[in-house]
Amino acid sequence: MIRWIQNVSKKWVIAAIAIIAVIAVVGASFLNWGGLNNTQAAQPNAPGAGAGQQRGAAAARQFPVETQLVKMAEVGGGQVFTGSITPIYTTNISSKVSGRVTDLLVKAGDRVKAGQPLAKIDTSTLQQQIAQSETSLAVSAAQLQRTANDQANSAATAEKQLIIQRANLDKAIADQQNTITAAKQQLALSQANYNKAISDQQNAIASAKQQVAISQQNLNNAQNTYNTTLANAQNTLNAQQDTTQTSQVSTNNSQASLQLALQQAIVNLNNVEAASGAKKTEVDAALAKVQSAQLALDQAQQTTPNSLSSATAALLKAQGDLAAAQSSQTIQVAQETLNRDTVALANAQNTLSVILDTNQQSLQKDQLSYANSVASQQTNLNVTKAQVAQSEQALLTAQSTDAVVVSSAQYQQAETNLRVLNEQLQDGVLSSPIDGVVTVVSIPVGQNATTQAAILSIATIDPTQATVNISEANIGKIKIGMEMKVTVPTLNKTFDGTVSTIKPLLDPVTKAYSVDIKVSDPKGELLPGMFATSSLKSEGRKAVMVPADAVLSQPSGSAAFIVQDGRAKKVSVKVGSLTSAMFEITSGLSEGDELVVKGQELLSDKAAVQIVQPGKEGQKPQGAQQQGGQQGGQQQGGQNGQRQQGGGQNGQNQQGAGQGSNQQQGGQSGQQGTQGQGGQRNQGGQSGGTAPAGNSSQTPATANPNTGTTGQAGRAGGGQ
Numbered sequence: 001m002i003r004w005i006q007n008v009s010k011k012w013v014i015a016a017i018a019i020i021a022v023i024a025v026v027g028a029s030f031l032n033w034g035g036l037n038n039t040q041a042a043q044p045n046a047p048g049a050g051a052g053q054q055r056g057a058a059a060a061r062q063f064p065v066e067t068q069l070v071k072m073a074e075v076g077g078g079q080v081f082t083g084s085i086t087p088i089y090t091t092n093i094s095s096k097v098s099g100r101v102t103d104l105l106v107k108a109g110d111r112v113k114a115g116q117p118l119a120k121i122d123t124s125t126l127q128q129q130i131a132q133s134e135t136s137l138a139v140s141a142a143q144l145q146r147t148a149n150d151q152a153n154s155a156a157t158a159e160k161q162l163i164i165q166r167a168n169l170d171k172a173i174a175d176q177q178n179t180i181t182a183a184k185q186q187l188a189l190s191q192a193n194y195n196k197a198i199s200d201q202q203n204a205i206a207s208a209k210q211q212v213a214i215s216q217q218n219l220n221n222a223q224n225t226y227n228t229t230l231a232n233a234q235n236t237l238n239a240q241q242d243t244t245q246t247s248q249v250s251t252n253n254s255q256a257s258l259q260l261a262l263q264q265a266i267v268n269l270n271n272v273e274a275a276s277g278a279k280k281t282e283v284d285a286a287l288a289k290v291q292s293a294q295l296a297l298d299q300a301q302q303t304t305p306n307s308l309s310s311a312t313a314a315l316l317k318a319q320g321d322l323a324a325a326q327s328s329q330t331i332q333v334a335q336e337t338l339n340r341d342t343v344a345l346a347n348a349q350n351t352l353s354v355i356l357d358t359n360q361q362s363l364q365k366d367q368l369s370y371a372n373s374v375a376s377q378q379t380n381l382n383v384t385k386a387q388v389a390q391s392e393q394a395l396l397t398a399q400s401t402d403a404v405v406v407s408s409a410q411y412q413q414a415e416t417n418l419r420v421l422n423e424q425l426q427d428g429v430l431s432s433p434i435d436g437v438v439t440v441v442s443i444p445v446g447q448n449a450t451t452q453a454a455i456l457s458i459a460t461i462d463p464t465q466a467t468v469n470i471s472e473a474n475i476g477k478i479k480i481g482m483e484m485k486v487t488v489p490t491l492n493k494t495f496d497g498t499v500s501t502i503k504p505l506l507d508p509v510t511k512a513y514s515v516d517i518k519v520s521d522p523k524g525e526l527l528p529g530m531f532a533t534s535s536l537k538s539e540g541r542k543a544v545m546v547p548a549d550a551v552l553s554q555p556s557g558s559a560a561f562i563v564q565d566g567r568a569k570k571v572s573v574k575v576g577s578l579t580s581a582m583f584e585i586t587s588g589l590s591e592g593d594e595l596v597v598k599g600q601e602l603l604s605d606k607a608a609v610q611i612v613q614p615g616k617e618g619q620k621p622q623g624a625q626q627q628g629g630q631q632g633g634q635q636q637g638g639q640n641g642q643r644q645q646g647g648g649q650n651g652q653n654q655q656g657a658g659q660g661s662n663q664q665q666g667g668q669s670g671q672q673g674t675q676g677q678g679g680q681r682n683q684g685g686q687s688g689g690t691a692p693a694g695n696s697s698q699t700p701a702t703a704n705p706n707t708g709t710t711g712q713a714g715r716a717g718g719g720q
Helices: 004-042 049-059 122-275 280-326 332-398 402-426
Strands: 065-070 073-078 082-085 088-094 099-104 117-121 429-431 436-441 454-459 464-471 483-488 493-502 513-517 531-536 536-549 552-554 557-564 565-570 574-578 584-588 594-598 611-612
Touching: 117 454, 122 280, 122 402, 332 493, 332 557, 429 483, 483 513, 536 594, 565 594
Parallel strands: 065 611
Antiparallel strands: 065 594, 073 536, 082 464, 082 531, 088 454, 099 117, 117 429, 436 454, 464 513, 483 493, 483 531, 493 513, 536 584, 552 557, 557 565, 557 594, 574 584
């Protein structure tokens, strides 16, 4: 489809080239028909002479074209790809031992089976090495036995020593536990005594503190009583002093008043007596007042000392009570008691400090003794443990099989060396690892063979495969599992095949992909390197198949021209499956239509045409031969695209030769012209190389060694 689409853009270029070609063809046609008319004029009884004269007369008004009859053909096939028979893989057989090749049991071209002897290598040096290796193996065996015995003896001695050391360890552990238990008991006793002494002294201190508190309270009570008594006595004294002073003042005031009254009475008496004419009554009254005042004064003077004495006595008593209170001994006694109790408390506290120091020292001594005992026992225990560990390590060392392992490894190495040498001795006879065919013998008898150089090569031939080159334009049509035909010219046979591998790497030079085809070869006739061609198998159905160049791509769709009554008729067609050379037509053409296959680019509907080569499909002149891709083009070394005497070309046949219809198998229907030339420019069937892209279909198709297609006109791809 891609190549068909590409033709659309190239039709104009092709049309221009075709115009030039048509001009040349028309000129040649005039000359040819002129010569033909002359011949027919000389032979008036020849059939068709009148028609030839009419065509010659009308040549100036007609377009020269080539035609062929439309026929039903099988869909598919049509393209041929070249390649060769290739092995799945080729195995280069080299010797595993170096030495001189003493015998070759096969030659190139021989078929071999897996395990079949191929060649023999000189092994005399190996046999000497085997003898030396056997001696080394015996020495290694003796050394291994001696090492095993020494190891067993050392292990027994070390095990006995370990038993002794473990017994010592058990005893050391028991001694340590006993010592620690005794030290713990002594430490517990010292701790108990220390705690009891502290408790007893703390009780004594508590009792002393309680007594001090009582004494302090008694002192406080005595002090309070003293202060109260002293205050009361002082108050009483002060009150008595105040009373005495008050009585004294009152007495003094009373006496002074009475003294004043007496003096006033005396004055009055004197005044009365002095007065003349005083009455006696007045004198007596005044005298009575004096006497009364004197009596009152005397009474007051007598009363005053008694009350003052009482007050003074009370004052003295109060002063005595104050002195007695001040001189009381209760506080002193209480203070002395407090002082005594305080001293007792201090003594108890000092005693506690002494007890603490004494018992603390004893406790610390016992604790230090306990720690020393534990440390000493732990040291002894550690020493014993170290001795046990040392004995265990000695036992492990004695039980260690390192030396035995080394000796065993040396023995195994010697044994392996001997086995390898024996295997190499067996390798002195080279055997085939696969079924296949010997392709190359590289080293002859008598020449030294190394492990690096291949002595011979074997290619697999079952399964058999052919590898063909398929162009980039056609690779999309190939699928894994697709059935293909493989033809081998050397055997002149065709085999069935199936596509097994499509290699994804495009060859930058050939622009082709390599495709592997698994070939059915039950008789084993195929050999690697044989030239082979391959083509697609038909789809198993028939359809109208026409040359791809006969279909024109136009804006309105695909079209073709058929010839009816000497004129071109344009018909619309629908294209089905396509190849680079043939298109399937699903509608528009019918079997038996005379299809224009060349010159159609210049035609228009109802244009008059001149059939340069009338297309009588299946009728070929006496000299025409169908030597297509099956024989012609595959001789002389089987090179694709070569044709014997120009056979197999899709060129134009001269002298009215019919156009071939079958273009499969590399130009099977290529028509040979007079004397087998068939319009081919290169005589002798030599491949002219690929046609350049864009060449018109009138250029004879030549072999394309790059793509493998043969015998087909180039269309926008050069020889495809």
